[in-house]
Amino acid sequence: MANDTQTESTVPGSARERLLEAAEALIYAGGIHATGVDAIVKQSGTARKSFYTHFESKDALVAAALERRDERWMNWFIAGTQQRGKTARKRLLGMFDVLREWFESADFHGCAFLNAAGEIASADDPIRIVARGHKERLLAFVRTQCDEFAAESGMEGRRAARLSRQWLVLLDGAIAVALVSGESDAALDAQSMARTVLEAESVSEADASISRATNASSSKNKPSKRPPSRRTAT
Known part of the structure; x- marks a missing residue:
């Protein structure tokens, strides 16, 4: 117990942050399956119990x-x-x-x-x-x-x-x-x-804009289909 505490205190940063940093570096370089918990703990400079304190599993750490x-x-x-x-x-x-x-x-x-x-x-x-x-x-x-x-x-x-x-x-x-x-x-x-x-x-x-402008112009110039009024002058 005393040795674990002494080892962790000699490395800056919290145990959790060091585990995360080590896991990220090792997994990025070598892959998830090829990287074991022991390697992560060793590189982080923490005690193995710190891993179980902060993470429920290797997958959670990853x-x-x-x-x-x-x-x-x-x-x-x-x-x-x-x-x-x-x-x-x-x-x-x-x-x-x-x-x-x-x-x-x-x-x-x-x-x-x-x-x-x-x-x-x-x-x-x-x-x-x-x-x-x-x-x-x-x-x-x-x-x-x-x-x-x-x-x-x-x-x-x-x-x-x-x-x-x-x-x-x-x-x-x-x-x-x-x-x-x-x-x-x-x-x-x-x-x-x-x-x-x-x-x-x-x-x-640009083609779509031309098409929209052409369609708008055609609609404006198209004769009305409204039937002529049947009202007669009185």
Whole structure:
């Protein structure tokens, strides 16, 4: 007991935070199933009893560690995106520059949430729920930028929703390709595709505007179909 207390007191931070930090680092680098509780406890510098004090199971620890990573990663991604430009178009395309910086870092091992979801079969598992929540949160942020792009370009709101879903596919696709290939330029390839998508949306919106204007003009010039009045002068 005395030794456990002494060991924990020599490492800064609470035991719970150290367990979360160690779990996140080890699981992100090596995977959930390949990382045991003993390895997490050892790296955290805590006593094994601290693990049972703060978490009911390894899965609970993993889910909590992923929630912690979600908060930090989203804050980083949002801040990086906001710095990429004053227009929504620049920020949307700048997301891929943010990703490229991440891909070039020494500790890049792909998306922790896609990795975790790939290891957990049940959609109702707490770990999968956290992973799904992260993607929903990322999509929501992307949607805010797509809504602003729609306002800037005059695009219909319903098309902004579709654009945000396409953008998430491009972001996750770039992350997956960078992980497998080891090439950070996967972000630039995705950015090029994203630019094409925006250009196509702009052309489609221009065509839609012309169509609406033509229909409005035709309706204005179309003769009335109202039957002539049968009233006679008196």
